[in-house]
Amino acid sequence: MIVQFRRIVALMTAGSLALSASAVLPQAWLAGHMLLGRPDAYEIAVYELSRLSAADYEPAIESALEDGDVDLADSMVDLARQHQVVLPPGLTDRVEAEAGSTALASASDTWDGFISGEASNEAALSGAIAADLVGYGDVRDLSAQASAYLKGEPVDHVTVAVASVGLALTGTTLLSLGGASPATVPAKVGLSTIKLARRAGKMSMGLVEDVAGMARRSINDAALADLGRAAKSLDPRAMLSAARSLVKQDAVKTFADLGDDVSAIGRNGGHRGVMDVLAQAKNVDDVRQAARVSNQFRKGTRGAFHFIGRMTLKLSALLYHIFGWLLTAAAWLAGALWLLFRFISWASRSFRTVPAR
Template identity: 35%
Template sequence: MYRFFAAVGFLFAFAGVAHWVVPAGRQAYALVAARDDAARLADLQLEGVLTPQRAASEIDAALAQDDGELAASFVELAEARGIEVSPEQQARIALANAPGARFARGAGRFGQGFLTGEGEDLAGLAGATASDLTVWGDVRDLGREAIHWAKGEPVDRLMVDLAGAGIAVTGATYAAFGAPLTLRAGLSVLKGARRAGAMGGRFAGNLATALRGGRKAEVATLVADLGAAGSKAGTRATFAGLRHVDDAAGAARLRGLAEAKGGQTLAIVKTLGRGALFVTEAMARLAFWVLAAAANLVGLVASFNSTVVAMLRPLWKKKRSRAPLPA
């Protein structure tokens, strides 16, 4: 009987494991199926990650740092996913984002963005874009790099290329009465990300190669994608996403996420990191769960066969014992 009980035990064990293996494998497959849809990918990965407790703690942390923009992004994301935000938190966020408070924060950042081209929020980017539209921003950046060259200091060749392209795009913007404004905004995003350290080395290398290789269509598409992302989700969200972008395809994913999620984008990237745009981790998870499911299936079949054999073995022994002896 011990063989029968052991087989039944293994059968129940493998059946119990299937309760976890099957749903996990299904989720991993859904992530891989959504690999080309950044918005759907983010929705799937947020399941089980953005809990009410996580949302509340992220909002409190943002408010503790006087970051009304990030707190508001988490509120928008929480509401979109059916997570309730406490009235106390909503009141604090409303106070942090009141017109007077926003103006007080934004006035200085607009001026800083206009003079230096640096800024990670909407006001800072507005100032940087305004300076670029007057050509002051690109001339300022070229002058800064010229000073570095004169002093024998390292020159940021990518910044020089972006500033040169910016002057050309600014001229086209005026000539076409603002038609390529998305390109102009995208170049401002790129220059601001370069100064803020929000641009990865691989992305910077690919961009520099495209600029110097004369691949104008590819660069124009990439820049337009970043400009559109900034207009839909804001500068900080674009900077945060750009840290995980390596090429033009990644910029297109970031644009798709920003256009689908809008103000939620900053909170999504803050929560998921690179997983907000790419499915590389899910591929590894899918491979693991496929192997686990295969092993579980083999175990189920083997334990079921062992159980049947253990049940029928006594009958075989009885038939053999009753068989007549040969004369």
């Protein structure tokens, strides 16, 4: 009777360990990494996102749908799917239906963005970026800033630096009917987005000051004056030559890297996602961390940013959850070792009872 009871207990323990392994072990691994390593803001955010449950997702998705932000709701559904969080089928079906009925951007918005350089929505952003990819937008913006410089008017150093680096990456002007090479397109797209966000007043003051500081340290004022004179004389070759000398060579890579980060956020999070980041980031490093998040969660980027923005990443709460998962893992390991001991004991007894031949 006792032997049979022990077997039942062992079978129940084995079943419990098998069922809980997929939930306990990954979380314990993350908790151990967080405790032993030196997690930065990105790693803490990713860890916190892994702890969200359906109870966190459902009201957030409902709220996004009520606000008409179907893109955010769809991103949250994808984020939940990545973390294997099961949502009510009715809710996911509703998001899918509303996402499918979302109107596509109109051609007129794209054209307006190309001509004006303004980006009020995704279509206009596409048009404005297209203008920069062939050099038109950068030449237009640099000419305006160079003219202001010659007149003694205020100059937007962010626009000057971003446009001149963008033109250097493009390697051409609109008149040559060329464009950016495939390798530089992501950086170009990101730099154009920064320029448009700056013009629209959608960049945080902290980020503007950080980028402006980078720009002031890297801009060649003499080349800016040369550009203004070339623009007055309508000399495209002289304009391109001056534009390429505007930013010091060692700063070009720094701005190109920033452009790559912004491009990654936009590629994964869309127009609203990238604009949200540029509006909330305090500095260039925040943008870099946001790019890391977006590269991990892809379509779930906006959903990730939504939850991260509402998280209070307190060390005490973090340690509480870390030790909780580590204790759970210790209990799981103890159960596994007990089962292993039982199996070895059973195998040993079975071996001893086998009659010799």
